[in-house]
Amino acid sequence: MKEITSDDVPAALGPYSQGIISGDTVHVSGKSGEDPETGELPDTVAEETKATLRNVETVLEAAGTTADSIVSATVYLTDMDDYDEVNRGYRSYLSEPYPARTCVEVSRLPAPISVEITVTAELDDGR
Incomplete structure (x- = not known):
C-alpha cells in the first residue's frame, strides 16, 4: 500500500489517509467541498457536490489518475431531500x-x- 496526500485539499480531520493506492486502484477517503484555502463552502448543495468532486479529483491526480477513472462512489448526505441537487452537481x-x-x-x-x-x-x- 502507498499513502497519497495533497496539500491542495482540506486536511484530514482524523487518523486516516487522504488516499491509499492498493494494487491497481486508489481509494480516496471521504472528501468535502470546503475550499482548501478559505475553508468556505459553496452556497448550494449542487455546487458543494461539484467542489467535493474537485477535491476528490485532486487526490486522484496526486495518485496519477483522474475522475474519469472512478469506478465506484459513496455519497453521504445529511438530508435526502438534497438528492436531486446532488445529482445535478x-x-x-x-x-x-x-x-x-x-x-x-x-x-x-x-x-x-x-x-x-x-x-x-x-x-x-x-x-
Whole structure:
C-alpha cells in the first residue's frame, strides 16, 4: 500500500489517509467541498457536490489518475431531500458511463457540510 496526500485539499480531520493506492486502484477517503484555502463552502448543495468532486479529483491526480477513472462512489448526505441537487452537481462534473454509486442519508458528518464523497478509482497504466 502507498499513502497519497495533497496539500491542495482540506486536511484530514482524523487518523486516516487522504488516499491509499492498493494494487491497481486508489481509494480516496471521504472528501468535502470546503475550499482548501478559505475553508468556505459553496452556497448550494449542487455546487458543494461539484467542489467535493474537485477535491476528490485532486487526490486522484496526486495518485496519477483522474475522475474519469472512478469506478465506484459513496455519497453521504445529511438530508435526502438534497438528492436531486446532488445529482445535478454530480452529473455536471462526471461523465458517462457514470461510476457505480451508493447514496445514503446520515444524521451527521464530521464537519458542518451537507455532502461527503468517497471513491475507488483505477490507476492509469502509465503511472
